[in-house]
Amino acid sequence: MTSTRTGRWVRLDGTTNTRDLGGLPTADGGRTVPGRILRSDNLQTLSDDDVRLLVDEIGLRQVVDLRTTAEILLEGRGPLRDVADVTHRHFTLLPERGHHTDVFAVEEDDAELDLPAGWLESLLPRQVAAHDEGESPAVRSYLGYLGQRGDNVVEALRALTHAGPGASVVHCAAGKDRTGVVCALSLAVAGVPHEEIVADYAMTAEVIDALVAKLASSPTYAEDMQTRDVASHTPRAETMARVLALLDERHGGPLGWLESHGFGADEQAVLRSRLRD
Structure with a gap:
């Protein structure tokens, strides 16, 4: 059976x-509001009880999916796709050679899955800026999302900003890397200090064994899970701390990066109010 919330965790089957993302302290002494934005791993295997809890109790009305087109089509329809009140938005944070304009309008039974061999390699950015070559692989990956798909990072934030009433959930496959970057920026807009953003990111380490086992059960992710040990998948606090430090050095902070990518003060204020008021 689906259980209810345990602290900030939402325990689902x-x-x-x-x-x-609610309940986090802010620099001005406030806290983020629960029930506005959730973060998650893949939603393909939700139970009926899970769907009822998310939609009826939490009030979920939007899914922001950061996976690639290939991942979505290979995994197939999830149960929330059949809920009329829930809107799905797709913003891949990885370069794609081809994509459907609206992947959720494609019926998987009719789609021609013309996927490149070794497509899982796309889980890491294809190019690394020269000045980032000395960073750890995870830091390079996160900077790659910002450098190569900054447009979709911003569009994902816009979807969260202008979602309307109800809760949104942002997710990828594991809910730690792509999701971690979008959530870190969201929390920065809400005024959550860097150390609390880092702590939120690192919470995934508490469930990493079960998370890797879940992904390994899917043919889409099994090979990647089986060829690397659990430690290599475990998020480290220093990774997000380094990314935030680099944003501070290069852009004057996460808000400066957002401003330079077209997500300015007005939109930041709306997102802040969504998470705070």
Whole structure:
């Protein structure tokens, strides 16, 4: 059976890494509001009880999916796709050679899955800026999302900003890397200090064994899970701390990066109010 919330965790039958961005302290002494934005791993295996809890109790009305087109089509329809009140938005944070304009309008039974051999390699950015070559692989990956798909990072934030009433959930496959970057920027806009953003990111380590086992059960991710040990998948606090430090050095902070990418003060204020008021 699906259980209810445990602190910030939302315990579901079909996910391992779902939690609420509410309840985090802000620099001005406030706290983020629960029930506005959730973060999660893949939602494909939600149970009926999970769907009821998310939609009826939490009030979920939007899914922001950061996976690639290939991942979505290979995994197939999830149960939330059949809920009329829930809107799905797709913003891949990885370069794609081809994509469907609206992947959720494609019926998987009719789609021609013309996927490149070795497509899983796309889980790491294809290019690394020269000045980032000395960074750790995870830091390079996160900087790659910002450098190569900054457009979709911003569009994902816009979807969260202008979602309307109800909760949104942002997710990828594991809910730690792509999701971690988008959530870190969201929390920065809300005024959450860097150390609390880092702590939120690192919480996934608490469930990493179950998370890797879940992904290994899917043919889409099994090879990647089986060829690397659990430690290599475990998020480290220093990774997000380094990314935030680099944003501070290069852009004057996460808000400066957002401003330079077209997500200015007005939109930041709306997102802040969504997470704060």
